[in-house]
Amino acid sequence: MLDRIAGFFRLIGRTITRWVSLLAAWAFWPFLAAHGWYQRRTWMIRIPIIALAALLAVLYAYFFWQTQVWSNFNPSFVDQYRLSERKVPAGQELPVAGGAAPGAKTCQRSAIVDVAADLTDFNVNQNAWISSMLLYRLGLFGIDWDHTPFLDNKASFQRGVNQAARRTSAELVDTLGRVRGTSGINNDLQNARGNLQFDEYSWYFGLNPFGPKTPTPSYYRSAIGSLRKFNADLASCNAVFDGRADNLIQFIDRIANDLGGTSDMLAERSENHNRGWFDTRADDRFWFAYGQLYAYYAILSAAQSDFSQVVAERNLGAIWSGTTKQFQAALRIQPAIISNGREDGWIMPSHLATMGFYILRVRSNLVEMRSVLDR
Template sequence: MFDHIIAFPKKAALAVVARVLAIRAFFLPPAKDADTGSRARWWMIRYGSKLVVLFAVFVWTFPLLWHASYIRGFDLSYPKEVIRETNTHSGDEQVEVGGDAKTPRTNDRSMMVDMQIYLLDFAINKNRWMPSMPQYKFGFFGLPYDETPFLDNKASFQHGLLSALRRTAVELTDSLGRVRASSQADRDLQLARGNIQTDDETWWLNPFDEALPFGPVQPSDYVFQKSLESYKRFNDRLEKGDALFDTRSDNLRQYLDRISKDLGSVVDQLSKRTTAWKYDPKLDQFVPGEGNNRGWFDFRADNLYYEALGQMYAYHGLLQATREDFKYVIETRGLTDIWDRLEAHVAEAASLNPTIVSNGSRDGFLMPAHLAAMSESILRARVNMDEIQDVLGR
């Protein structure tokens, strides 16, 4: 046993040297023959073929490494770039404009729509849209990057951000951009909603995914760009008084209710992943749970974490924009303090951005419980949303 321990470092060193020599032999030209002083026949062709293959792999892989390396423009102060004070003339009281029937209107741009524009631009123009990138879709030698410990965090973040934008797109079309269900939905909002619902993994050609059209079709980010343009057209018309934006309290309540339910699903996924042991009341003992406490060695935890981070990053701006659009309701209903706490808890969740995501136990010593920390911040925000809904429902 002792001899085996002594010999282990030597064996490890020999293995490393062997691999270094193999790599060196691959990259360097073959050695010259000791007797003739010449290299093997056709060595230039074989060596040149190696270099061509290596160059092709580099050209294919480098864009993925470059774009997946970090999220460009990630800044929690981004709402300040978008939100400004608006001239809102509607709330629970309807306003008569131009002699028409009384309809809720604003004479200014909607900050929620401007925030949708900003976040879409952030996702598809300031950053490369990773889920539809062919190098990312192909995976690591065919293995999806979602199942590997690297290069998948940005795509997960974009998935989460898109889910928040889709939720807001639905509410803008069905409730905010029309007067109840009796009026016609705004065409630009309908177009924006339809385009943003496009599958987010579509590229020009999709030969390996039966759920997507083979092609040629427009990639996801091209279609999302059309949503951005539709939102711009709507807000331009709204500023001129040619569109509706209904800021009644029941619409605000509904929007928060839908967000709260979406976040509840997120918390459920995070919680299941962190539950290595759960208490069984019938057995009166702890039994294995659905998750684990592997800490840094849970290579799927970062996907769930960054998807939640993307959602909270988007809602960090959208809820501040909602506050400006619904300021009449928030001020008259005395919701200012609760809304302050809501924004604070959403910002706390959006600021949790560890270098390496760890799914450790809640009472762990070495490995943090990042998923549990994210769940706690989201749950606090949900409590504030429920409080606001209670006040609006009275």
């Protein structure tokens, strides 16, 4: 009996070994064939090939490093602004400090603008912008990295952060950075919005249209400069931040709608593609949503400071605090491998459903905030 059992397991072992050997032969035969071809060439041909192989090795090493190392990633980075210490809403004149020169007029900077600029700086200066890197564009043997389970999480996260920065820049131009109906659009905010709307995948050269291009990070860096210039003008009382309640209502509305779209995206993937750890697009959806929450957590914390007078007048402190806690709870979810299993499954978890749950909780708090402001 024991001999039969042992023979059965030996058979299984031999079968597995045979299939692994066939798979390895299929995977490596192009390289073996290329090696045979290479050995028959002269050094005039070998040297350029060696140089190209060395260049690719360096590029892939750099690409791997940039996709795996998230410099200065910190879900609690908003704490560094010490927003609770700000006593004056954005755009309003600051009290003259002791010893200041007479007539030296200064106004409060916008925390929203500071955060939007810093989030973009985090994306393109503190880290490489992955989505427009040449090797990311080329994909894995021609397959889009987003369609693989490898090396695309950081790119999706960055695009989620950028989505929030884009939405914020649009609201700054249309409502927050001007007195509606009585002032023109601020040129710096307009430039920032235009640059942040630029294609996320642009490299130095493109096919449509054919020819050289300005890469995506250059546009986003220009947006950072425009946002910082606006805040410098605001601090010297030469720009406008309109901190009215109706502007805050519209800002919260836009964010809630943005998060609602992301929740729908997660729900569609969770319901129709629940293949557990084998759903290669689940990680893209998860980290895009995470990036949005990462950015909106900081932006809404900044908005509480910029609209501190409205928040106090409408008694929004408790609701805002609850929303902050929902953001913090969502940002604590950082699984090493994203699984998109069935919601009632018991082996593979459903990380998309979990993230969608937290997004809906945040959104419900924003809707409640909006209803209080609208009374």
